[in-house]
Amino acid sequence: MFLLPRLAAAAAVFVVQLPLSGAALSASPPPLIDPQNSPSRETAPRAGTPGAAAIVAAKTKELPAKDSPEQMRQRLVDALSAADGKSTGAGAAAKTLQIVNRREPASQPATAVRTAAPAAPPRAGAEPMALVPGSTARLAAVQRLDAERRETTHGAAAHAHGAPKWAYDGPSGPHAWADLKPEYATCASGQRQSPIDLRDGLKLQLEPIGFNYAPSSIRVVDTGHTIQVNVGAGNWIEVMGRRFELQQFHFHKPSEERIDGRRFDMDAHLVHRDADGRLAIVAVLLSRGAAQPLIQTVWNNLPLEKGSDQLVGAAVDLNALLPTARGYFAYMGSLTEPPCTEDVLWLVMKSPVEISPQQIAIFDRLYPMNARPVQATAGRMIKESE
Numbered sequence: 325m326f327l328l329p330r331l332a333a334a335a336a337v338f339v340v341q342l343p344l345s346g347a348a349l350s351a352s353p354p355p356l357i358d359p360q361n362s363p364s365r366e367t368a369p370r371a372g373t374p375g376a377a378a379i380v381a382a383k384t385k386e387l388p389a390k391d392s393p394e395q396m397r398q399r400l401v402d403a404l405s406a407a408d409g410k411s412t413g414a415g416a417a418a419k420t421l422q423i424v425n426r427r428e429p430a431s432q433p434a435t436a437v438r439t440a441a442p443a444a445p446p447r448a449g450a451e452p453m454a455l456v457p458g459s460t461a462r463l464a465a466v467q468r469l470d471a472e473r474r475e476t477t478h479g480a481a482a483h484a485h486g487a488p489k490w491a492y493d494g495p496s497g498p499h500a501w502a503d504l505k506p507e508y509a510t511c512a513s514g515q516r517q518s519p520i521d522l523r524d525g526l527k528l529q530l531e532p533i534g535f536n537y538a539p540s541s542i543r544v545v546d547t548g549h550t551i552q553v554n555v556g557a558g559n560w561i562e563v564m565g566r567r568f569e570l571q572q573f574h575f576h577k578p579s580e581e582r583i584d585g586r587r588f589d590m591d592a593h594l595v596h597r598d599a600d601g602r603l604a605i606v607a608v609l610l611s612r613g614a615a616q617p618l619i620q621t622v623w624n625n626l627p628l629e630k631g632s633d634q635l636v637g638a639a640v641d642l643n644a645l646l647p648t649a650r651g652y653f654a655y656m657g658s659l660t661e662p663p664c665t666e667d668v669l670w671l672v673m674k675s676p677v678e679i680s681p682q683q684i685a686i687f688d689r690l691y692p693m694n695a696r697p698v699q700a701t702a703g704r705m706i707k708e709s710e
């Protein structure tokens with residue numbers, strides 16, 4: 325009885341979703357904080373990188389043919405990367421349509437449809453009550469809907485091609501970020517960009533960073549660019565007379581920061597914000613060695629799908645992520661991903677924390693490379709603990 329409105333609504337969902345990305349699974353988790361000029365923008369969920377998706381897809385072939393939850397997720401990633409790579413074809417677009425329709429409730433408001441006016445809302449001449457099963461009227465209505473959906477599909481695919489999402493490699497890689505959207509212009513024009521190679525710092529008796537982390541609930545999110553851990557309230561640092569509240573932390577592989585040219589296996593960025601909205605990011609370098617218990621807890625709670633999140637039941641002590649020695653570098657930089665906003669206080673811990681090869685390999689399966697290249701220091705002052 326409600327076939328027609330349901331189909332129309334499904335088409336509406338499709339039109340709304342597809343322009344967001346080729347990888348329709350990268351639905352945005354709710355932003356933790358103000359999306360403008362905020363740390364969540366540094367890790368804002370976007371489309372998966374085509375290159376990374378291809379590597380993940382290639383790696384999937386090495387997996388045993390067993391029906392684990394991880395494999396179910398990998399198959400979804402595969403399907404999406406296939407659709408991503410061939411989205412000019414109607415077949416691939418239809419595949420994406422199936423995935424979107426399967427995952428999204430058909431309850432998106434019709435007002436959200438901008439490019440597919442013919443598909444929604446249902447017209448007066450197509451009243452559900454007139455659709456008697458098997459009648460010619462019903463057949464004609466279904467055929468008309470099919471035709472409309474094909475048109476919609478092509479239109480949406482073309483739209484998606486016009487707005488590529490940023491990535492870590494390929495045509496939407498770091499060299500092209502500034503060209504993707506006007507609000508990303510700072511990625512190319514900025515004079516205080518991050519990350520940098522930390523060297524020739526002024527060795528000073530820097531006041532220790534006041535870490536005030538307490539056992540907290542955490543929520544693990546796969547943003548499509550990294551694994552991010554959203555942290556409950558009550559964790560803060562005090563530095564240079566200002567207090568910054570921890571918002572989230574996330575990971576890069578390999579490390580974005582370098583120290584005297586040396587790159588580390590991975591890093592963790594702990595993103596803090598003060599009452600005025602200013603950002604302070606603590607970078608913890610991760611180096612191959614013993615297993616890291618807190619990271620293991622995060623990995624154990626990886627969400628099965630990009631864009632979804634998973635709450636960790638037990639409280640987690642975030643001090644476990646910090647090195648014992650608390651010397652650090654300090655400099656002014658930017659977010660390391662679009663929109664590359666500047667005026668970020670960077671605090672890079674000098675001593676790395678160990679992470680096991682197995683733990684690195686797990687992240688590598690999801691994000692083999694998600695590090696921005698180092699940027700010009702351009703005469704910036706770098707302070708360093710003695």
Ligand SMILES: [Zn+2]
Pocket residue numbers: 366574575576593660
């Ligand atoms: Zn980061």
